Amino acid sequence: xxxxxxxxxxxxxxxxxxxxxxxxxxxxxxxxxxxxxxxxxxxxxxxxxxxxxxxxxxxxxxxxxxxxxxxxxxxxxxxxxxxxxxxxxxxxxxxxxxxxxxxxxxxxxxxxxxxxxxxxxxxxxxxxxxxxxxxxxxxxxxxxxxxxxxxxxxxxxxxxxxxxxxxxxxxxxxxxxxxxxxxxxxxxxxxxxxxxxxxxxxxxxxxxxxxxxxxxxxxxxxxxxxxxxxxxxxxxxxxxxxxxxxxxxxxxxxxxxxxxxxxxxxxxxxxxxxxxxxxxxxxxxxxxxxxxxxxxxxxxxxxxxxxxxxxxxxxxxxxxxxxxx
Amino acid sequence: xxxxxxxxxxxxxxxxxxxxxxxxxxxxxxxxxxxxxxxxxxxxxxxxxxxxxxxxxxxxxxxxxxxxxxxxxxxxxxxxxxxxxxxxxxxxxxxxxxxxxxxxxxxxxxxxxxxxxxxxxxxxxxxxxxxxxxxxxxxxxxxxxxxxxxxxxxxxxxxxxxxxxxxxxxxxxxxxxxxxxxxxxxxxxxxxxxxxxxxxxxxxxxxxxxxxxxxxxxxxxxxxxxxxxxxxxxxxxxxxxxxxxxxxxxxxxxxxxxxxxxxxxxxxxxxxxxxxxxxxxxxxxxxxxxxxxxxxxxxxxxxxxxxxx
Numbered sequence: 001x002x003x004x005x006x007x008x009x010x011x012x013x014x015x016x017x018x019x020x021x022x023x024x025x026x027x028x029x030x031x032x033x034x035x036x037x038x039x040x041x042x043x044x045x046x047x048x049x050x051x052x053x054x055x056x057x058x059x060x061x062x063x064x065x066x067x068x069x070x071x072x073x074x075x076x077x078x079x080x081x082x083x084x085x086x087x088x089x090x091x092x093x094x095x096x097x098x099x100x101x102x103x104x105x106x107x108x109x110x111x112x113x114x115x116x117x118x119x120x121x122x123x124x125x126x127x128x129x130x131x132x133x134x135x136x137x138x139x140x141x142x143x144x145x146x147x148x149x150x151x152x153x154x155x156x157x158x159x160x161x162x163x164x165x166x167x168x169x170x171x172x173x174x175x176x177x178x179x180x181x182x183x184x185x186x187x188x189x190x191x192x193x194x195x196x197x198x199x200x201x202x203x204x205x206x207x208x209x210x211x212x213x214x215x216x217x218x219x220x221x222x223x224x225x226x227x228x229x230x231x232x233x234x235x236x237x238x239x240x241x242x243x244x245x246x247x248x249x250x251x252x253x254x255x256x257x258x259x260x261x262x263x264x265x266x267x268x269x270x271x272x273x274x275x276x277x278x279x280x281x282x283x284x285x286x287x288x289x290x291x292x293x294x295x296x297x298x299x300x301x302x303x304x305x306x307x308x309x310x311x312x313x314x315x316x317x318x319x320x321x322x323x324x325x
Numbered sequence: 326x327x328x329x330x331x332x333x334x335x336x337x338x339x340x341x342x343x344x345x346x347x348x349x350x351x352x353x354x355x356x357x358x359x360x361x362x363x364x365x366x367x368x369x370x371x372x373x374x375x376x377x378x379x380x381x382x383x384x385x386x387x388x389x390x391x392x393x394x395x396x397x398x399x400x401x402x403x404x405x406x407x408x409x410x411x412x413x414x415x416x417x418x419x420x421x422x423x424x425x426x427x428x429x430x431x432x433x434x435x436x437x438x439x440x441x442x443x444x445x446x447x448x449x450x451x452x453x454x455x456x457x458x459x460x461x462x463x464x465x466x467x468x469x470x471x472x473x474x475x476x477x478x479x480x481x482x483x484x485x486x487x488x489x490x491x492x493x494x495x496x497x498x499x500x501x502x503x504x505x506x507x508x509x510x511x512x513x514x515x516x517x518x519x520x521x522x523x524x525x526x527x528x529x530x531x532x533x534x535x536x537x538x539x540x541x542x543x544x545x546x547x548x549x550x551x552x553x554x555x556x557x558x559x560x561x562x563x564x565x566x567x568x569x570x571x572x573x574x575x576x577x578x579x580x581x582x583x584x585x586x587x588x589x590x591x592x593x594x595x596x597x598x599x600x601x602x603x604x605x606x607x608x609x610x611x612x613x614x615x616x617x618x619x620x621x622x623x624x625x626x627x628x629x630x631x632x633x634x
Contacts, residue, residue, distance in 0.1 A: 068446055068448035068449070068452075069448060069449040069451065069452075070448065070449065070474065071448065071449040071450060071473070071474035071477035071478050071481075072449075072473070072474070072477045074449055074451055095446075096446070096448065096449070096451075096452060097446075097451075097452045097455050097456070098448075098449050098450070098451025098452035098453075098454075098455060099451070101451060101452075101455045102451060118428070119427070119428065120428050121402065121403060121404050121427070121428075122403045122404060122408075122409050122427075122428075122429050123409060123429075124403075124409060124412070124413070124428075124429035124430075124432050124433055125403070125427060125428030125429040125431075125432060127432065128428055128429065128431060128432025128433075128435075129428070129432075131432070132432075132455075132459075142501070143402065143404055143500070143501035144404055144501070148404055148405075151406065170500055170502060171498035171499065171500045171545070172402055172498070172499050172500060172501070174446065175401075175402075175444065175446070175498065175499055176497065176498040176499075177467075177468070177469040177495075177497050177498070177614075177620065178497050178498050178538070178545065180469055180614070180619065180620055181495070181497050181538075181547055181614075181619060181620035181621055182537075182619055182620075182621065183619055184613070184617070184618050184619040184620075184622075186469060188446065188448065188469070189448065189469065209533075213619055214535075214621075215531050215535055215537055216531040216532050216533040216535065217531070218532070219532050232498075234531075235532055236529045236530060236531060236532065236537065236538075237529070237530040237531070237532060237534070238508040238527060238528070238529055238530075238540070239508070239527070239528075241508060242532070245504055245508065245529055245540075246500070246502075246504050246545075247502075319501040319502065322514065323512060323514075324501075324502060325501055325502050325503060325512055325513035325514060
């Protein structure tokens with residue numbers, strides 16, 4: 001089982017490699033990837049050095065080019081693909097069919113992974129991408145249960161990678177324009193969700209109000225931990241009910257299900273968190289690496305102390321568990 | 326350059342309406358509304374399928390007798406084997422053109438003339454041309470696309486009829502989880518079809534009582550209603566082949582007639598907007614995505630005022 005780890009900076013990249021990542025994924029410092037946040041990501045030179053370092057330790061590097069090409073500016077994405085190939089990326093993680101077609105045509109030997117943003121959620125969808133673009137691996141959307149994964153794995157003609165730890169999209173990834181509805185900036189087009197540039201906190205009486213664009217996303221009483229106003233993790237009113245309409249401020253943790261995921265046919269486990277600092281990356285990667293080789297009985301103790309690092313310190317198994325629906 | 330007048334397409338009803346209402350709605354659309362084509366079929370949740378199934382044949386017949394072209398919509402999110410089977414059968418056997426709303430349908434329709442729905446990510450002409458090469462002859466572009474992209478994609482993709490989502494609450498997200506069922510104390514697997522209580526969506530308000538979004542089963546839609554009216558001349562000029570009207574729970578015959586009159590130039594944009602507000606008072610209008618702004622925004626255009634009257 002491979003462990004695929006996030007790196008938003010060269011230093012986090014080194015930490016992930018040193019902590020035992022089988023592969024590290026990262027992106028260029030622009031809108032070609034879905035974590036286009038200020039201060040994150042890699043220049044061409046930084047990626048060259050990172051790949052060289054990873055190579056020296058036997059670690060692979062995956063480059064995420066997983067936003068959708070803006071009409072008229074396709075050259076930005078094509079150049080990013082060309083550079084990632086030239087720099088020696090072990091795989092490109094892609095979401096846009098147009099970009100997949102370009103890479104499959106121009107760099108036939110380049111390993112192509114289907115990003116979670118492509119939303120390939122079933123056998124026919126995945127095999128379409130295998131046949132059309134020679135995709136070697138699919139990162140499954142977080143819409144499937146472990147039983148669903150076990151059912152489709154034998155019928156698809158590529159490897160399966162799944163998210164096991166970190167932030168959790170409630171919506172099918174790559175098919176959500178909630179953020180741009182409120183701010184004009186979306187994961188698909190700009191590589192950002194609920195961008196900090198549109199976030200405002202204001203004090204009102206004894207409450208802290210968090211806003212995204214023109215909309216209130218949450219209100220926190222004094223002493224309540226105030227989370228970041230990610231749109232789908234906000235508190236809203238539906239009829240007379242007030243609460244987290246889509247999802248509580250929780251993060252994903254299905255490391256307790258490693259054996260079930262292995263049995264289901266998963267070949268790689270992915271950690272979310274390119275926006276996280278190097279200390280977080282080091283801690284999570286080394287712990288999960290240990291958990292992978294530990295006996296099932298020893299895992300809970302190993303994983304328990306990671307909970308403190310999770311968003312809101314509460315975790316969920318998300319869609320992997322049927323009742324989440 | 327002389328531009329062809331775009332025709333009108335009615336998209337699939339995204340909501341769960343009871344069987345008789347769904348049937349009677351389409352009968353009236355068949356008889357009275359100026360649509361050239363009508364897309365039917367459950368798109369949001371496979372659990373709802375049985376509500377419309379008994380009436381599909383008679384609705385198709387009525388639409389065809391009225392001279393309308395019928396297209397069959399596929400599900401937006403396909404995870405269960407039962408759902409996959411449904412799409413395989415449709416792709417293989419349908420005598421009507423199928424509109425793909427997920428990647429499995431795109432894969433299965435390869436080599437057959439088909440339509441691509443607004444829930445497929447077509448952001449550029451490289452993607453549009455790829456889909457065209459596999460048999461896509463119509464593509465309804467995603468509501469999120471700004472006009473600059475619409476123009477570019479159409480110019481660079483000859484041989485495909487493009488549609489733009491010009492009326493209706495916008496589909497913004499879809500999830501494995503049913504927020505609609507959960508808001509009523511249920512989960513997806515025992516939902517008891519509570520989304521049927523909200524034939525125009527269930528409002529989601531912010532804690533400051535701002536109208537924001539609406540729930541439609543596993544789909545999240547905008548509170549605002551997309552309304553491209555003043556934009557119609559630009560859309561026609563750049564070669565948009567059809568204007569897509571997405572049904573809401575209001576007088577859709579009147580909405581279609583209004584868009585038709587606006588396309589004919591028989592009514593000015595400002596007057597059309599005023600009339601639309603009266604026809605569908607449930608939601609404020611928006612056109613922000615088209616103007617590369619936040620989707621909920623309404624961009625009034627001075628030019629429309631100058632041209633009106």
